[in-house]
Amino acid sequence: xxxxxxxxxxxxxxxxxxxxxxxxxxxxxxxxxxxxxxxxxxxxxxxxxxxxxxxxxxxxxxxxxxxxxxxxxxxxxxxxxxxxxxxxxxxxxxxxxxxxxxxxxxxxxxxxxxxxxxxxxxxxxxxxxxxxxxxxxxxxxxxxxxxxxxxxxxxxxxxxxxxxxxxxxxxxxxxxxxxxxxxxxxxxxxxxxxxxxxxxxxxxxxxxxxxxxxxxxxxxxxxxxxxxxxxxxxxxxxxxxxxxxxxxxxxxxxxxxxxxxxxxxxxxxxxxxxxxxxxxxxxxxxxxxxxxxxxxxxxxxxxxxxxxxxxxxxxxxxxxxxxxxxxxxxxxxxxxxxxxxxxxxxxxxxxxxxxxxxxxxxxxxxxxxxxxxxxxxxxxxxxxxxxxxxxxxxxxxxxxxxxxxxxxxxxxxxxxxxxxxxxxxxxxxxxxxxxxxxxxxxxxxxxxxxxxxxxxxxxxxxxxxxxxxxxxxxxxxxxxxxxxxxx
Amino acid sequence: xxxxxxxxxxxxxxxxxxxxxxxxxxxxxxxxxxxxxxxxxxxxxxxxxxxxxxxxxxxxxxxxxxxxxxxxxxxxxxxxxxxxxxxxxxxxxxxxxxxxxxxxxxxxxxxxxxx
Numbered sequence: 001x002x003x004x005x006x007x008x009x010x011x012x013x014x015x016x017x018x019x020x021x022x023x024x025x026x027x028x029x030x031x032x033x034x035x036x037x038x039x040x041x042x043x044x045x046x047x048x049x050x051x052x053x054x055x056x057x058x059x060x061x062x063x064x065x066x067x068x069x070x071x072x073x074x075x076x077x078x079x080x081x082x083x084x085x086x087x088x089x090x091x092x093x094x095x096x097x098x099x100x101x102x103x104x105x106x107x108x109x110x111x112x113x114x115x116x117x118x119x120x121x122x123x124x125x126x127x128x129x130x131x132x133x134x135x136x137x138x139x140x141x142x143x144x145x146x147x148x149x150x151x152x153x154x155x156x157x158x159x160x161x162x163x164x165x166x167x168x169x170x171x172x173x174x175x176x177x178x179x180x181x182x183x184x185x186x187x188x189x190x191x192x193x194x195x196x197x198x199x200x201x202x203x204x205x206x207x208x209x210x211x212x213x214x215x216x217x218x219x220x221x222x223x224x225x226x227x228x229x230x231x232x233x234x235x236x237x238x239x240x241x242x243x244x245x246x247x248x249x250x251x252x253x254x255x256x257x258x259x260x261x262x263x264x265x266x267x268x269x270x271x272x273x274x275x276x277x278x279x280x281x282x283x284x285x286x287x288x289x290x291x292x293x294x295x296x297x298x299x300x301x302x303x304x305x306x307x308x309x310x311x312x313x314x315x316x317x318x319x320x321x322x323x324x325x326x327x328x329x330x331x332x333x334x335x336x337x338x339x340x341x342x343x344x345x346x347x348x349x350x351x352x353x354x355x356x357x358x359x360x361x362x363x364x365x366x367x368x369x370x371x372x373x374x375x376x377x378x379x380x381x382x383x384x385x386x387x388x389x390x391x392x393x394x395x396x397x398x399x400x401x402x403x404x405x406x407x408x409x410x411x412x413x414x415x416x417x418x419x420x421x422x423x424x425x426x427x428x429x430x431x432x433x434x435x436x437x438x439x440x441x442x443x444x445x446x447x448x449x450x451x452x453x454x455x456x457x458x459x460x461x462x463x464x465x466x467x468x469x470x471x472x473x474x475x476x477x478x479x480x481x482x483x484x485x486x487x
Numbered sequence: 488x489x490x491x492x493x494x495x496x497x498x499x500x501x502x503x504x505x506x507x508x509x510x511x512x513x514x515x516x517x518x519x520x521x522x523x524x525x526x527x528x529x530x531x532x533x534x535x536x537x538x539x540x541x542x543x544x545x546x547x548x549x550x551x552x553x554x555x556x557x558x559x560x561x562x563x564x565x566x567x568x569x570x571x572x573x574x575x576x577x578x579x580x581x582x583x584x585x586x587x588x589x590x591x592x593x594x595x596x597x598x599x600x601x602x
Contacts (some may be wrong), residue, residue: 051566141542150567190552203551229558235554299539305532320511322583323574327577336588339585339586344512354526356512358526361502377546378539380546418525418528418529462552
């Protein structure tokens, strides 16, 4: 059942929030095999559901998302439960505040039923780099759900909740959404407040919704978006009405297809088929499809793997074992320096340590200009590619694949971090340029006798989130996936 | 896809030790070679940026549209001292407790101790 239909039924008193939430909690508790949740917040969720039913009973407006059970990626702070970032460092951490985006969803009646698993501190594309174990793909438990918003994608893809929050620094919403057969959106940078999102790479990070339908994504984004005095990078830009355009057609839309990137890519046959069929779907909905070029797309991954670790090394310097989180036991004679080193070395997993080391290296004296400054200049070129597509080429959106292949087997790429990094090739440019991108399930690819969902991605111009959602809803209808979930 | 592994020499063992020290992370002798190879592979891959014409390009540190934005200087409710102290792993009220800082750095006394 979609978030929109749940909210409508609860608001009209046709279904009780308590029933809806109890059922979602039961599904979450029965889904242990997926390892999608770091914790299920049953008593908190049931209390909130009862309060919503009481408000409905009093004839009050219970909110646009009244009674909708949601799951929240565990790198978003919530004052209820723990906020672990799937890290040993924050295993027992309780945040004294709630992230603005979560607080806004709650104020609109949504009920957080649990926190979801992720690659530690959102660093990864497989969900395997979690201190609490890998999440499994609901379509095939031998496979990874993608990452880093692995638990949120799996929870929606398995039909546990209709709506979840992820965060996207280089594809961490869109890629797992594609691998789990759900809709996932990274809004324009600045549209959603990052207050309460544990920072990974602050100039790239953005929170976004994951759901079974575009309409639900639009509803959630409409509630979350907007300026926040607690985040100086939250934008004052008016993004307009996000929901009302969903479902209505845009005449004469122009969709760009980056042929140069595609010719260069090693796409899985099934993924290529799904993508080419999606182009046909764009034509069938009356859009004009034009070839465009993104000549610097391949450099995006290189720029990303300098910029993101650089910012991460700086952001994660705050984990010192002194003020919060893990504190190592010291041996006789050891001082403050040892406290930092031991707490950090014990607290962070291998992938997080690698990225801190990489980021520290590219920012260090003698390497800064050769790596970091160069990457920031390349970032400008990548943005320029998209500016041309939306400017002189007049595109409303760019249609791209999300990943080169469907969901891969657990463990198959973990020994080669570069292979995992290259998994991000279709997604990182969007973060570097700060653009909105939305992944839609578009079909399936057959792998080892299993049908696996494959998504496509629509990328829009900065602050064109409303238009992008409208186009996405058109494409959603043309693709005919229909909100299907696994099992 | 390029084959960056051959360029792993971009990073030396001394580099790994230096970066580990700067990162306040410990990399054991057993791990150094693995870290050197894996980070070297990534650094080898990013060498491709050297092929771009970046002459005259302005570095882009941020994609946002807000610049140097300040809030009004108005007092508001913040987190209480107790809330923050409750998060610290070790306190000696009303202070957060750390091992001895002055007088010999790491080799220094046990000071506040880690126990």
